[in-house]
Amino acid sequence: MSVRLLKYAFIEDHAEQPWFGTAGPLRDSYDVVIIGAGGHGLACAYYLAHDHGITNVAVLDRSYLGGGNTGRNTTIIRSNYLTPEGVAFYDASLALFRDLSLELDTNIFYSERGHYTLAHNESTLRTARWRAEVNKHFGIDSEVVDADAVGRAIPGIDLACGGNHAVEGALYHAPGAVARHDAVAWGYARQAVLRGVEIHQHTAVTAITTRGGRVSGVETNRGPVSAGCVLSAVAGETPRVLDMVGLTSPIEIFPLQACVTEPVKPWLDTIVVSGSLHLYVSQSARGEMVMGAALDPLEVHQRRSTFEFVSGLADQILDLFPAMATLKVNRQWAGMADMTPDFAPVMGTTPVDGFYLDAGWGTWGFKATPISGKTMAATIAAGRDHALVAPFNLRRFDDFRLVGEKGAAAIGH
Amino acid sequence: MKYAEFPHLGRRPYTEFAQAGVLEPEPDELAPEAVAPWVYARRSVPRERVEWWYHLPTRLWFRVRRDTASDTVLGVEAARGDER
Numbered sequence: 499m500s501v502r503l504l505k506y507a508f509i510e511d512h513a514e515q516p517w518f519g520t521a522g523p524l525r526d527s528y529d530v531v532i533i534g535a536g537g538h539g540l541a542c543a544y545y546l547a548h549d550h551g552i553t554n555v556a557v558l559d560r561s562y563l564g565g566g567n568t569g570r571n572t573t574i575i576r577s578n579y580l581t582p583e584g585v586a587f588y589d590a591s592l593a594l595f596r597d598l599s600l601e602l603d604t605n606i607f608y609s610e611r612g613h614y615t616l617a618h619n620e621s622t623l624r625t626a627r628w629r630a631e632v633n634k635h636f637g638i639d640s641e642v643v644d645a646d647a648v649g650r651a652i653p654g655i656d657l658a659c660g661g662n663h664a665v666e667g668a669l670y671h672a673p674g675a676v677a678r679h680d681a682v683a684w685g686y687a688r689q690a691v692l693r694g695v696e697i698h699q700h701t702a703v704t705a706i707t708t709r710g711g712r713v714s715g716v717e718t719n720r721g722p723v724s725a726g727c728v729l730s731a732v733a734g735e736t737p738r739v740l741d742m743v744g745l746t747s748p749i750e751i752f753p754l755q756a757c758v759t760e761p762v763k764p765w766l767d768t769i770v771v772s773g774s775l776h777l778y779v780s781q782s783a784r785g786e787m788v789m790g791a792a793l794d795p796l797e798v799h800q801r802r803s804t805f806e807f808v809s810g811l812a813d814q815i816l817d818l819f820p821a822m823a824t825l826k827v828n829r830q831w832a833g834m835a836d837m838t839p840d841f842a843p844v845m846g847t848t849p850v851d852g853f854y855l856d857a858g859w860g861t862w863g864f865k866a867t868p869i870s871g872k873t874m875a876a877t878i879a880a881g882r883d884h885a886l887v888a889p890f891n892l893r894r895f896d897d898f899r900l901v902g903e904k905g906a907a908a909i910g911h
Numbered sequence: 912m913k914y915a916e917f918p919h920l921g922r923r924p925y926t927e928f929a930q931a932g933v934l935e936p937e938p939d940e941l942a943p944e945a946v947a948p949w950v951y952a953r954r955s956v957p958r959e960r961v962e963w964w965y966h967l968p969t970r971l972w973f974r975v976r977r978d979t980a981s982d983t984v985l986g987v988e989a990a991r992g993d994e995r
Contacts, residue, residue: 737955746952796930798982799957806912806926839951895951 518691535559536568539731540686541871550879553694560702564683570833594868604685613674626669660817713852734834736857757830761785842901915984931963
């Protein structure tokens with residue numbers, strides 16, 4: 499037993515010390531204003547301070563820290579993507595994730611589990627082979643395995659899948675991992691604040707001001723703030739922020755839902771995804787089964803969860819894991835996803851000088867948190883796109899140079 | 912389950928329909944530099960908009976006016992067949 503834990507038993511006040519104090523009054527001016535205190539915005543603030551010495555930074559959030567998609571995703575981290583751009587980007591993210599607990603002095607519960615993308619038919623198996631070959635070419639640990647190997651690795655799986663769509667094999671990605679999403683946001687927030695960054699929660703940006711085609715600041719519900727650089731890192735609300743600067747994008751907002759069951763003893767140590775059944779499942783460190791499905795079919799701007807989602811998911815997951823029939827669903831929720839036509843993000847500089855975008859993260863944003871923060875910080879510090887970000891610039895939709903990242907979301911297209 | 916009133920069909924659940932996106936008439940003339948914005952630009956903010964909905968069991972098309980903030984259907988018209 500650790501001494502710290504022992505001390506806990508003998509003290510009256512069990513309250514944990516706050517990780518960072520509340521920010522003081524909002525100042526008139528900052529070098530950089532980041533809209534959105536989620537993982538991406540906070541990571542960018544941290545790397546601006548840590549890598550580039552830019553500490554006169556304010557992170558503003560309409561609500562509370564990490565309350566958007568950072569706290570709503572299902573925390574899967576992997577890099578077995580399909581395009582060279584995607585593979586390079588997400589593999590750099592995975593490398594940062596591995597050392598993140600040490601770097602942030604915060605246990606993010608990073609846990610490598612192995613990631614199986616099940617194939618229930620010949621064409622899915624063919625795509626899996628394609629992805630495996632692209633991955634291997636770029637040095638990513640990724641391979642196609644047969645149904646027997648799936649049966650040996652995943653306890654309790656019904657390979658016949660209820661008799662309707664038998665598992666024929668899978669794409670196996672050994673470095674696939676899960677982490678504690680809240681801890682990632684808190685860790686970045688704490689380290690950013692230690693270096694002088696201010697985080698203002700419950701501070702809504704209502705307008706972005708420009709002068710001569712250049713960003714000059716933002717209007718908030720707590721008064722105006724001037725800033726030469728503004729970054730939008732607001733998953734699910736990007737089109738509303740783009741409206742403020744008169745830009746358009748192909749981003750469309752669709753809700754994505756997930757749920758967890760009551761906690762049970764550890765039995766599933768891998769991450770299981772099935773595109774054909776539109777589901778993914780892993781077991782959290784707390785023992786809950788974390789499950790999600792495909793996007794909702796209609797554009798909706800609210801975080802309401804539905805009975806159709808949970809009943810549809812249960813119907814599919816019981817084909818794969820019949821023993822889960824006795825589990826009860828504890829919580830379900832929704833997040834709003836920025837969907838792009840090529841399933842790749844929209845990042846970097848924009849036609850408005852000083853206005854930067856970190857958007858279009860659809861259903862694949864959590865795993866990119868460290869690398870998007872690092873590369874956006876580099877982009878803002880230099881005033882031009884970092885090499886890893888350049889393929890994802892908003893400009894690609896003017897030039898018809900889409901990325902075509904079909905491996906972006908495990909399911910949903 | 913969410914429902915709305917439809918001409919010919921009465922009260923039907925959303926789940927019986929495939930939604931084919933927002934109603935945007937194709938312009939007769941499109942300058943070269945306007946092609947990419949017409950293909951890709953979207954304005955996905957909370958608002959009222961008119962969408963194409965396709966009823967899967969009967970193969971009927973409808974024009975549905977919907978509020979994307981509250982997800983309520985505000986009005987439904989049967990497609991006439993001569994829209995673009």
